[in-house]
Amino acid sequence: MKSNPTTEQMKRGEFMRSLGLSSAALMAFYCMGTTLTSCSKSNSDPTPSTGNPTGSGFTGNADASKGAVNFTLDLTSSTYSKLKTAGQYAIVGGIIVAKVKSGSVIALSKTCTHEGTEVQYRATQDDIYCSNHGSEYAVTGAVKVGPATQALTQYKANLSSDGNTLTVTA
Ligand code: FES
Incomplete structure (x- = not known):
């Protein structure tokens, strides 16, 4: 049979x-x-690509392997204007930038500390999630649920007073 x-x-x-x-x-x-x-594609190549974005709206360095992280995003550009809206996020080089539920903008390493998969921001849960093995991080980068045990590196994110320019630094 x-x-x-x-x-x-x-x-x-x-x-x-x-x-x-x-x-x-x-x-x-x-x-x-x-x-x-x-x-699922998470099982194919879990290592996220790095390097700086080449499109408009980005200036500086968003790849920690190339030196200190220090970049600005033009939030009037079509690529990054979504970051004016709570619940939205963008991957910028090696960094995940999100406008979280509280309205603050956060910037964290995009690389899951478990096995290196690119994380995502989940608006509903207001957290950072790795789809590879299900690790969950708070928006501060702290681990909420494993298997990851180390926090994501947190960067400083500052919005200009007119809300049009976001600066991220180490
Ligand atoms: S690589 Fe992120 S949970 Fe395993």
Whole structure:
């Protein structure tokens, strides 16, 4: 009798587990054996790309590997104007910048301290979330839920009095 794919995956999983492979390796194994769409993209390459944005509205350095973080965003530019609205966020080089529920603007390292996946801001929960293994951080960068154990690096974010220029510094 032909068994269904789930049963086959279970059998393969048990077999691979008996070889002592990690769950991540098992997931890769499942991905190879099934269609690509059955795998979330977080399992493909969890390392976010770095480097500074090349588009308009950005000036300075937002990549900590290239030196001290110090940049400005023009919030009148089409790329960054969304940061005037609470609940919105943007990835700027190696930094996640968000206008959180309270109305403050925050800037944190975008790199999850667990295994380096790019995090996101969740407006509903008003937190920072890593979709790879589910770590949750407060908007201060502190860990709320693991597996991450280290806080995200926090940067200073200052809005000009007219609200049009955001400066982020280490
Ligand atoms: S890489 Fe973020 S929770 Fe694992």
